[in-house]
Amino acid sequence: MNQKIRVRFAPSPTGPLHIGGVRTALYNYLFAKQQGGDFILRIEDTDSQRFVTGAEEYIQETFDWLGLSFDESPRKGGKFGPYRQSERKEIYRHHVDELLDKGAAYIAFDTPEELEAKRNEIPNFQYDASTRKTMRNSLTLSADEVKSLIENHTQYVVRIKIEPDIPITVNDLIRGEVVINSSVLDDKVIYKSADELPTYHLANVVDDHLMEISHVIRGEEWLPSAPLHVWLYKSFGWENTMPQFAHLPLLLKPEGNGKLSKRDGDRLGFPVFPLEWRDPKTGEISSGYRESGYLPAAVINFLALLGWNPGTEQEIFSLDELVRAFSFDRCSKSGAKFDFEKAKWFNHKYIHATRDEELTAMFMPILKEKGIEANPEYVCKVVALVKDRVNFVKELWEQSSYFFVAPEHYDEKTVKKRWKAETPDQMRELIRLIENMEDFSAENQERIIMKWIEDNRYHTGNVMNAFRLALVGEGKGPHIFDITVLLGKEETLRRLRKAIERISVSE
RNA sequence: GGCCGAUUCGUCUAUCGGUUAGGACGCAAGAUUUUCAUUCUUGAAAGGGGGGUUCGAUUCCCCCAUCGGCUACCA
Numbered sequence A: 001m002n003q004k005i006r007v008r009f010a011p012s013p014t015g016p017l018h019i020g021g022v023r024t025a026l027y028n029y030l031f032a033k034q035q036g037g038d039f040i041l042r043i044e045d046t047d048s049q050r051f052v053t054g055a056e057e058y059i060q061e062t063f064d065w066l067g068l069s070f071d072e073s074p075r076k077g078g079k080f081g082p083y084r085q086s087e088r089k090e091i092y093r094h095h096v097d098e099l100l101d102k103g104a105a106y107i108a109f110d111t112p113e114e115l116e117a118k119r120n121e122i123p124n125f126q127y128d129a130s131t132r133k134t135m136r137n138s139l140t141l142s143a144d145e146v147k148s149l150i151e152n153h154t155q156y157v158v159r160i161k162i163e164p165d166i167p168i169t170v171n172d173l174i175r176g177e178v179v180i181n182s183s184v185l186d187d188k189v190i191y192k193s194a195d196e197l198p199t200y201h202l203a204n205v206v207d208d209h210l211m212e213i214s215h216v217i218r219g220e221e222w223l224p225s226a227p228l229h230v231w232l233y234k235s236f237g238w239e240n241t242m243p244q245f246a247h248l249p250l251l252l253k254p255e256g257n258g259k260l261s262k263r264d265g266d267r268l269g270f271p272v273f274p275l276e277w278r279d280p281k282t283g284e285i286s287s288g289y290r291e292s293g294y295l296p297a298a299v300i301n302f303l304a305l306l307g308w309n310p311g312t313e314q315e316i317f318s319l320d321e322l323v324r325a326f327s328f329d330r331c332s333k334s335g336a337k338f339d340f341e342k343a344k345w346f347n348h349k350y351i352h353a354t355r356d357e358e359l360t361a362m363f364m365p366i367l368k369e370k371g372i373e374a375n376p377e378y379v380c381k382v383v384a385l386v387k388d389r390v391n392f393v394k395e396l397w398e399q400s401s402y403f404f405v406a407p408e409h410y411d412e413k414t415v416k417k418r419w420k421a422e423t424p425d426q427m428r429e430l431i432r433l434i435e436n437m438e439d440f441s442a443e444n445q446e447r448i449i450m451k452w453i454e455d456n457r458y459h460t461g462n463v464m465n466a467f468r469l470a471l472v473g474e475g476k477g478p479h480i481f482d483i484t485v486l487l488g489k490e491e492t493l494r495r496l497r498k499a500i501e502r503i504s505v506s507e
Numbered sequence B: 001g002g003c004c005g006a007u008u009c010g011u012c013u014a015u016c017g018g019u020u021a022g023g024a025c026g027c028a029a030g031a032u033u034u035u036c037a038u039u040c041u042u043g044a045a046a047g048g049g050g051g052g053u054u055c056g057a058u059u060c061c062c063c064c065a066u067c068g069g070c071u072a073c074c075a
Helices: A019-034 A055-066 A089-102 A112-121 A143-151 A200-210 A220-236 A262-268 A296-304 A319-325 A340-353 A356-369 A376-389 A395-403 A412-418 A423-435 A442-455 A460-472 A480-487 A489-502
Strands: A006-009 A038-041 A105-108 A157-160 A167-172 A176-181 A189-192 A215-219 A244-248
Touching: A006 A019, A006 A215, A019 A038, A019 A055, A019 A215, A019 A244, A019 A296, A019 A319, A038 A055, A055 A296, A089 A105, A089 A157, A089 A189, A089 A200, A089 A220, A157 A220, A167 A220, A167 A244, A176 A220, A189 A200, A200 A220, A215 A220, A220 A244, A296 A319, A296 A340, A340 A376, A356 A376, A356 A395, A376 A395, A376 A480, A395 A480, A412 A460, A423 A442, A423 A460, A423 A489, A442 A460, A442 A480, A460 A480, A460 A489, A480 A489
Parallel strands: A006 A038, A215 A244
Antiparallel strands: A105 A157, A157 A189, A167 A176
């Protein structure tokens, strides 16, 4: 059977999307596009308790930003909709009934308190073939009792009935065959009457089947429940169209151990979320890659290399290249620690490769925030001069503010090192030299000024750095005549005069 | 505790029985630069432990250790 490749990314709207989730989505996307298949967004909001407003919008916005578009989604629709699980209640109810009718599932009335008591009473208590006879469920109660309990609106759950001692095989594209014995599984709750919603496991399997998902690509945290899912497919009689599984290794904390978490970002000063997120309840703000100045292509690139490699030494990949190169057999099996330094390096590379005009467009709003009205053409020239020195768009300001605002303070260290007793006089000479310049091109300035230094046997480093100090306020920046040309003759002179006036000579 | 998974430089990784164990980030040194960066060159840096299998194991098998995940009427 030549089945169409269809994959889905299925997050729960319980908060901002974790960067690990973004990687999972990316791998789904890469595989789908490579195979000419469909990439679907399905919102798994079956936990009414944990629903967070704005989370679904956040998810959509993330993929808009990254430029990964879905073929079907709640927003876009599609012929397999609805794509929000909370809107599929009847579908699940119907399937739960089917399992109940088949005797593959049963109704259980045990209250949370009773369950809790059992767990305290019996060590390693598990609701399964060995214990279900001792519980209050449709297997131990008479049909009449069950009927009347339901009619009296007693809350119940539906549990899957796992037969003991049967080997269950999960075939994983990344890990190979994983076999477990069904006895280690428990009779998981698949439906709760309280909110008339299924749990993840049931909804997931039913939707993947109905939406004709061919490959389930998700995080490793799902590996332990994969056998349950296989069991569910079999219970429905869907084993022939069961999707292929691929469980991706986890993204770990940069230091120490454990899954990368929200707190790591706050602590280390790096984002763990694609976009900035404001918690609707606490108002707490978590930083995002977008707001931190990462380019979407850079984020995609470094995320792709975290858990997958091309087998060559190529590291910089466009999205199209990734689509072509991706494969499950080059996915690693072990978790990857998040390396922020490398992420920065990727961004640096991407900024370097981005056209000056594009960077200018991103830089303009930042300038505006700083209260600066600048001509985009001028900004573009500034950007061209300093873009090699930054990792992030927002660092453009730190590296170029002196192009927009004359220095108010002069770096102490540089003053001490370069502003000598003879410097003010030299700067006055320099002012005269510049005043008389007809041609203010970089070449001409350099020619005249270097000759002046040579003729007077001045110390080149001291003179030039004093000059730089007057222009920049610090001992840094691009080639000095590139700065003066952009600043213009008048502004250059103004800054020189100001420096002579403001900087006191160090002995 | 039980179940599952994983284990190569500090980090991401290559190696599909025989290699001086390769690359990248970061780090260090040097070169370039009138400054700071960039860039370039060079360097330091790795197979968790113990058993097998084999002429030969980082690579295959077993045990242990460590790490991680799961173990909810969460996903």
